[in-house]
Amino acid sequence: MNNKKIDKMPARLDLTQSITGLILGLFIMGHILLEGSILISNEMMYKVTIMFEGYYFFGETYPGIVSFLAAAIFVIFIVHAAIALRKIPDNYRQHKIMKKHVLGMKHEDTSLWIIQLTTGFIMFFIGSVHLYIMIAEPSNIGPLASSFRVVHEHMGPLYFLLLLSVVSHAFIGLYRLAMKWGFMEGKNTKVSRARFKLLMRSLVVVYILVGSFSLAKYTYIGYTHDYTDVKKYKSKIIDLRAH
Numbered sequence: 606m607n608n609k610k611i612d613k614m615p616a617r618l619d620l621t622q623s624i625t626g627l628i629l630g631l632f633i634m635g636h637i638l639l640e641g642s643i644l645i646s647n648e649m650m651y652k653v654t655i656m657f658e659g660y661y662f663f664g665e666t667y668p669g670i671v672s673f674l675a676a677a678i679f680v681i682f683i684v685h686a687a688i689a690l691r692k693i694p695d696n697y698r699q700h701k702i703m704k705k706h707v708l709g710m711k712h713e714d715t716s717l718w719i720i721q722l723t724t725g726f727i728m729f730f731i732g733s734v735h736l737y738i739m740i741a742e743p744s745n746i747g748p749l750a751s752s753f754r755v756v757h758e759h760m761g762p763l764y765f766l767l768l769l770s771v772v773s774h775a776f777i778g779l780y781r782l783a784m785k786w787g788f789m790e791g792k793n794t795k796v797s798r799a800r801f802k803l804l805m806r807s808l809v810v811v812y813i814l815v816g817s818f819s820l821a822k823y824t825y826i827g828y829t830h831d832y833t834d835v836k837k838y839k840s841k842i843i844d845l846r847a848h
């Protein structure tokens with residue numbers, strides 16, 4: 606009988622990465638759509654903002670709820686990234702070996718893994734900046750405040766890069782998760798894989814379009830709204846949200 610103890614740690618870490626990835630993936634799917642409410646109207650984005658501040662529950666706004674939520678997402682984000690970092694050296698060596706074999710075959714899943722690594726690296730920096738701002742300045746979110754940040758605090762280019770990275774990373778991640786947990790093992794694995802791949806690509810395109818249009822709208826508001834007072838007094842007391 607083999608008395609050797611099985612090390613359960615790698616399996617646990619793997620499961621933790623899958624769970625945190627799933628939470629973050631679903632979060633981003635909701636996030637881009639809710640924050641895209643700006644495309645409907647300023648009013649709608651404002652309503653979504655105060656909903657997260659508990660207005661429809663408490664009758665008053667508590668921006669601290671947003672800080673708490675952002676901090677929770679930040680913890681999940683860090684755990685997810687830390688586990689991924691731990692796996693890089695191993696996977697990188699394996700992929701180098703694999704690359705030798707697949708060279709010339711254009712193995713798509715290898716390319717997907719490389720995209721995951723690159724976009725994850727980009728998100729690690731930009732995502733952290735964004736999350737820190739959301740934790741520190743939860744009351745400066747809204748159609749006018751967010752547009753101010755996008756244009757006058759120069760977050761626009763960072764958001765665009767973050768959008769491209771996070772959308773690709775999230776949907777490739779969810780696709781790989783579905784593959785890993787056997788969702789593609791129908792009667793015909795090849796057909797179901799192709800379908801999932803098509804779904805993944807379509808969602809990437811749709812979400813990048815929604816995110817880009819939203820960003821364009823925030824940029825438009827940022828440039829056309831008169832923020833003279835805010836810039837003059839550099840004051841947080843002035844309600845940037847008033848419209």
Ligand code: HEM
Nearest residue numbers: 674675678732739746751754764767768771816817819820
């Ligand atoms: C609870 C945590 C979060 C909150 C409260 C939040 C909130 C917001 C808000 C209000 C905006 C609009 C611009 C602004 O006000 O600065 C925004 C934009 C954005 N956020 Fe977040 N965010 C959170 C987490 C994340 C995470 C974890 C990511 C990805 C790593 C992310 C990616 C983005 C992107 C890409 C944009 C620009 C979207 C576009 O193109 O329209 N956010 N976020």
